[in-house]
Amino acid sequence: MLDIKWIRDNPGLMDQALKKRGAEPIAERLIALDEARRAEIGRLQDMQSRRNAASKEIGTAMAAGDKERAEALKAEVAGLRQAMQDSEEAARRNDEDLSAALSVLPNIPADDVPEGADEGDNVEIRTHGNKSTWTHPAKEHFEIGEALGGMDFEGASKISGARFTVLKGDLARLERALGQFMLDLHTTKHGYQEVSPPLLVRDPALFGTGQLPKFEEDLFKTGDGRYLIPTAEVPLTNLVRDEIVDMANLPLRFTALTPSFRSEAGSAGRDTRGMLRQHQFMKCELVSITDAESSVAEHERMTACAEEVLKRLGLHYRVVTLCTGDMGFSARKTYDIEVWLPGQNAYREISSCSVCGDFQARRMNARYRVAGEKTMRFVHTLNGSGIAVGRALIAVLENYLNADGSVTVPEALVPYMGSKTRIEAVR
Template sequence: MLDIKWIRENAAALDDALAKRRAEPLSQSLIALDERRRAILLSLQDMQSRRNAASKEIGAAMAQKNSELAEKLKAEVADLKDTMPAVEEESRRIEAELSDVLSRIPNVPLDDVPVGADEAANVVTRIVGAKPTWNHKPLEHFEIGEALGLLDFEGAARIAGSRFTIVKGQLARLERALGQFMLDLHTQEHGYVEIQPPLLVRDEAMYGTGQLPKFADDLFRTTDERWLIPTAEVPLTNMVREQILEGEKLPLRFTALTPCFRSEAGSAGRDTRGMLRQHQFNKVELVSITDADTSIDEHERMTACAEEVLKRLGLHYRVMTLSTGDMGFGARKTYDLEVWLPGQDTYREISSCSVCGDFQARRMNARYRTKEEKGTKFVHTLNGSGVAIGRALIAVIENYLNEDGSVTVPDVLVPYMGGQRRIEKAA
């Protein structure tokens, strides 16, 4: 959430940021609403002050046996008591309206983010590795997995409907191996603390990271009005909500391997075959909580941590800087890692790493203080995939396909596979 004080002082900057995000200017309407809110608050304060003063004057008038003045003052106090509830209600209404509008405004992009309407304006930042070359024909992951007898889409549909997959046997173990490898890498070498967070969260947690109210249709809600997490970013980031942290202990770095649940409401007809876009998938998430001065450097570090996963798996990928029109709601800048999928003959996103500034912290009321400075500041938050496990499984299957239809296990995963080096057709 943006600071209304900042908006008042930087109206043109807000409208320019919204224009970059293909949104209408809002500064003048927001400032007008805020002025109305402030005027009502001032009026309410004046009424409260006058009521208190008049109450004291009644006592003085009665002490002086000036009954006429005392009755007049009593009538004034009674009138104020009758009037104030309506003013208080109007104050709450305006406050709620302003909060609702602010909660739906996207974050302000950093100056170096490319400006554009959509993904066509994304910029290739770097390319790592080379595309594999084979004598045999590349296949898509669902063709490979079904031929091996280890991916079952029809069975999953009978149980749960579309956009679910049953992963079997050696491929199920490979998926588990990918997750364990990523957790070990991030905790043992990158300094992240492993967390096992709740998979169900309250409205406040979804609001804190920006999923609510704008993106409710993309989420799954339970009958007891909790939400299934769309990503572990939600519980991990909210671990610092409503807290004041010691600045000297920052950054905090968390990682978690969890299932994620998304309704994919806006993706009808996209990636309907295979397991690229699912209602349920596993992902290793990275979250950092930093101070205001180090979040940009932390963004580069986090992206490098995610890249290391792909490097050790021997996968070709590229890093994209997302344009203002393709960037997420809460992000100030985002890098996408796009892995090469030979079967599709294209790059597909496998990780997205974003720096959010204090945007989420304002929604969570998460602050920090230092010994050198008075007062508190909002923390800065970052999140990234380290990486999406299902998509990593897809990438391994397609990039390590052999001519006989088997799949070679990447060297880094062999210890997690009990020494197994090849995945072959199920007996």
């Protein structure tokens, strides 16, 4: 959530930032809401002061035997009591109106984020490795997986409907191997603490990370009011909700391998074949909690950790900076890592690493204490895919396809595959 004090001091910058993100100017309305709220609070404080003073005056009048004066003061106190109740209710409504207006506003982009309307305006900043050069034709992952006998879309549809996949045999093991490899890498080499979080969360957790209230249609909601997590970012980031962290303990770095659940609202007709866009998928998530001065450097570090997964898998990829029109709601700046898929002859996103500043922390009331300072500061939060397991499986299938239809197991995964070096069709 944005800081209303900053908006009061910088209304022009606020509207300029929203314009970059394709949103309408709103600073004037927010300031008016805030002024109404503050004015009501001021009236309430004045009435409280007068009530306290009148109460003391009642005692003085009684002691002086001035009953008429005492009764008049009592009537005044009674009237103030009712007026204060009305004022408290008005202040509460004003506060709710301001909070509701702020809660649907996206984060302010960092100064170095390229301005643009959509993914066509994203900026490539580096590449790693080379595209596959084969003499045999490239194939898409679903062609490869079905030919191997380990990818069943029809069976999944029969059980759960569209946008689900059943993996069997070596492909199921490959998915498990990828997830375990990622967890081991991030915990043993990159300093992240493994967490096994709940997959069901309540409204405040999703509000904290920015999915609610604006993006409820993207979520799966249970009958008892909980939600299936759209990403482990939600429970991992909320570990510090309503907490005060000692700065000496920062940064906190968490990782989790979990299923993620998304309704894919608004994606009709996009990636309808295969595993690219699913309602349920495995993802290894990275979350960092830092102090304000360290978050930019932590963003570069987190992105490098995600890149290392692809380097060890021997996959060609590029890193792009998302433009203002393509960034997520809570992000100040985002790097997307896009892996090369020869079957599609295209780069596709496999990881997204974002720095959110104190945007999520304000929504969660997550703060840290600096030694020697009385005032608390809001932590900075970061999140990234480290990486999406299903899309990594797609990339391995398409980039390690052999001419005979078998798939070579990347060297880094061989220990996780029981020393198997090749996946062949089920006979």
